[in-house]
Amino acid sequence: MEFKYKYGLLLVDVSLIFKGKTIVIENMVVDTGAARTLISQNAVEEIGLGVDLQDRIVTYYGVGGKEHAFRKRVEEIEGGEWMLSNMELDFNDFGYDDINGLLGLDLLMRAGYVIDLLQLKMTKSN
Numbered sequence: 001m002e003f004k005y006k007y008g009l010l011l012v013d014v015s016l017i018f019k020g021k022t023i024v025i026e027n028m029v030v031d032t033g034a035a036r037t038l039i040s041q042n043a044v045e046e047i048g049l050g051v052d053l054q055d056r057i058v059t060y061y062g063v064g065g066k067e068h069a070f071r072k073r074v075e076e077i078e079g080g081e082w083m084l085s086n087m088e089l090d091f092n093d094f095g096y097d098d099i100n101g102l103l104g105l106d107l108l109m110r111a112g113y114v115i116d117l118l119q120l121k122m123t124k125s126n
Contacts, residue, residue, distance in 0.1 A: 018044065
């Protein structure tokens, strides 16, 4: 999986399936400092993914203070050579125009990637 290097950040595109509908989410930051993947709810609203009463509300704490998100199970999330099924992901009003979320350690570790910063790519570990 190749990175885009923009704004001093490593960006990737992922594909997500929710209730049989697929969407490509562009410009996700590869963030090894994020424990969980966080996706902009604006990036997925066109496939009907939004908060409902069954979702768990979670709180994030970081340098910018405190943020809230909703946690929802998706059928699949895919990026390059990896595909993970039945994942719980977090969604919120991410607040950026051209960055649509953080690809966190929960997915990076489960997908088994090795990050090569010299080549600006991720490869599957053996």
